[in-house]
Amino acid sequence: METRFCPFCGQPNQPDAQECEFCHARLIPLGEIEKGPESETSSVVPSIEQEPQPEIPEWLRDLRDLKLDETEGEIDEGIIEPVEDLPEWLKSRDDQKGSISLESSETLLSDSLKNESIIGTEAMPIESAAITSDGHTENSISSSSSNEDSLPDADFPDWLKAMPGKEWEDDSDKEEDFFGGVVPPFVDFDESLLDIGLSDSSIVPEEIAGEGVSTSTPSSTQETGEVLEKEIPGGLEDLLAKSMHLETEEKRIEVAGPLAGLSDILPVEPLIAEEKKGFDIFSNLLITEKQRQHAELFEQLIAEEGKTKPIKSAVTEGSSPGLRIFIFVIILAASIFGVLFNPLPGKPSEISVGVFDAMQALTKVSAHSPVLLIVDYEAGDFAEMQTVGFGLIDQLMVKGAYLVLLSTNPLGALQGDRLIRQINLRGNHDYEEQTDWVNLGYLPGSSAGIQQFIQSPRITLPLTSHNQNIWATKEMKNIQKIGDFALVVVMTENASQARTWIEQLNGNITPNQVVFLVSSQIEPVVEPYYASISPQIGGLVAGINGGAIYETQAGRNGMALLYWDAYGLIVSSSVFLILFGILVNTIGKFRQSSSKKAEGK
C-alpha cells in the first residue's frame, strides 16, 4: 500500500489522509485539491463546507453558515458580502467591487513575496519583485506610489493607510483603527517595487498596478499571465499567477494545523517549502585517519561484545588410569629397588662452587658461636629440605655451634624442631634444647617483622617459644643486631621468601655471613644473587644434589646420600618414561597422519 510522506516531518501516513498524523500538516497541497462546484464561488463559507474541520472558530463558522444562506448561486468572483462579524478593515473591502479580490491578491502577493525574501521585521516582498523585474521597475513603482492618492479611499484599512511616508486621504470615516496606529512590519516595502511594470491596468489587476484602478475584474487571467511572463521573471511570476488564480477561486480556509480556521494562508507545501538538504560539508566529521581507525576498532569491539562466540569443543582425553598406574608402578619399583639394594654405586664427584663457599663460611664458626638458623618451609617439603640441610647443620653440630631457630611461618617453628632432632639422631649428636639450641618461634609481620628483627632482635622476640629469656645467656649476651651472629643460615623452598630475606639482609650483614639452603625448585631464582660479581650471599646449597655434594665433601653420610641411589634410579626411570612417551606419541601421530593421507587419496 502506498504511503504518503509528510513534507514537514517525513513520517509515513495513509495514502488518503488529508493531514499528517504526527504534525498535523497538510498532506495534500492546496493546488492539488480538485475544484468542485462550490469552489467557484468566492465565498468563504463554501470552502469550509467542502472540508469541514472541528477546530474552526465560532465566528468563522457562523460566517460560513450565513454565507451559505445568502450566497446561493452567486457566481460573481471576488465579491464577498459583508458579514457583521467581520473586522472593519475586512468589511470595508466589500464596498468596492473587486477590491477585496485585489486586496486579497495584494495581501497574498505581499505575503508570498515576503516569503521569498528574508522574513524579519521588515518584509520586503515587493523589493524582491523589484530586483527580479526588468527595466523600469523603480519607475513603475514610484509612479504607482504617486498614484496612491487616486486609489479609492474607502477600501484601505487603517493599517495600510498608516504606512510611513504615505499620504492617505482622510480616513475620518473610518470607524475603527484596527491596528491602533501601529504599522505592521510586513506593510513596509520599498517604493521602487511599485515600478515593477504593472502600470497597464488593462492587463494587470488594478490593485497591483496602483494606478487608475478600474472595476474591471481580472478575468483575463490569461492575459495577465502573459504580461507577467513577459515582464516579471521567476518565482514572482508564479506567485502572482497563483494569487490571480486564487482570486477566481473560493477562499480557502486552513483546516489543519495551528493555522486552522484562518483564510488566505499561503500553502507552504510544496511550492514554497522546499525540501532542503543539509549541507554536505557538515555531514562528515573532521577526524584524522588514525582516529577513524581507532573509532572503527571500538565499533568492532562493541559489536563483538554482544555476540556469542562459538566455544570450540575441546578434545577431551580420557583420564587414562592405566597410564597413571603404569607410571606409578615404574616409579615405585625404582624407589623400592633403590632403597633396598642401592644398585648405583658411588657418590657425586663434582664440586659445586656454592657448596664450597658454604663450607668456607663455616670456618668462621667456632664452638658456642651463635648461629641463626631460619627455617621457612612447609611440612610437605620436609623430605627434600632435610637432605639439603643435613650436611651443613651436621657440621655446625660437630663444631658445637649454638643454634638459634627462627621462622616466619607458623608451622616453621615445628619444622625446625623436627629437623634438629632428626639430624641430632642421625648424626649421633648430643644436642639438647635450651643448652645447645633454642627456638625463638614464630616471627610475625612478614617483611616488616623481618626488618624489625634484623634491626633489634632482642626487642622483637624477647622470649623463646618456651617463654625463656635467652638474651642474657653467655652465647647471646653480645647479640644486639643480626650482624652479631657468626652465621645466618636460611632454609626455604619459597622463592618470594628467599628474595625477602636477601633484600632485608642486604646492607645489614656481610654477604660472607649468609648461607642459603634452598630447594632445587627455586635454585634459578636464588642463583643470580650468588653468582654475581658482587654477591649478596656467601654460599648456596640447592637440592639433594647440593646436599649430597656437601656430605661427600664433609665425609658424612647424611640424608642426601641415604636417598642418593634411589633418587638416581627414579630420575633415570623418569627420563626413560619421558623418552618412551615421546616416541610412542610421535609414532602414533605419524601413523595417524599417514592413514589420513591414504584415506584422502
Added chain:
Amino acid sequence: MNLSADWLNFTMMLVSAMLTLIIFSYIFGDHFLFHLAVALFIGVSAAIGCLTIYHSVLYPALIQPIIQDPIRGWITIAIPLLLSCLLFFKLSQRWSFMGNPSLAIMAGVGAATVVGGAIKGTLFPQIGASITQFDLQAMKAASVNPIVGLIEGGVILFGTITTLAYFHFGAHLTSEGKLQRTSWIEPLSWIGKFFIAVALGWIFSGILRAGYIAFLERVRFMIDLILDLLRVI
C-alpha cells in the same frame, strides 16, 4: 623404656603409614578416604597455626603485659588493641569502613618495606651485576678468561634484553587494521621465549625432583615400618 611413649610412637607411625597409603591410593581415583586425609591435614595445620600465633604473638603481646603490670600494660597495648579491634569491623558490610585505618597501616608499612627492599636489595644490585659482567678487572681478579667472561656476559645481557622484550605489550594499528608490536621488538620477543622456556623448564625440573624426594622419603618410611614389623613379628 617408657611403654606409653613407645606405644604412642608406634601408634603414630601406624597412623602415618595408613595416611600415606590413603594418599597413594589417589592414583586409582578420587574417593572419600582421600578427602578425609586431606581434611585432617588442613585441620591439623590450621590448629597448629592458631596455637602458634596465640602462643607467640597474642599472649606475649596483649595478655602478658597486662598480667605483669596492669597500668603500664594497658598503656602499652592500648593503641595496638584498638587497631586490632577495629579490624573486626571488616566482618560487617555496613561498618567495614571502621577497619580501614588498621588496614591502611598494615598496607602502608608492608608496601614500604617491600618496595624499599626490592629497590635496594634486588633492582639495583641485579642491574649492577648485569653491568659488571663486562668488568675486565673483576674478571682478572677472579682469574676468569676475559673472552669467556665477555661471552658469558653477552649471553646474559642478550637473554635479559630479549626476556624483557617479551613482556613488552605496546602495539600499534597497522594499515590492515591489525594490532602489531614494533618491528624491532617482535624478533627480540621471539628469542626471549626461548630463554623463558629454559628458565621455566629448570624450575619445573626442580619441582619434579622435590616431588621425587618426598615420594622417596615416604616409600622409605613404609619400607622401614614393614621391616620393623617383620622383625617384631
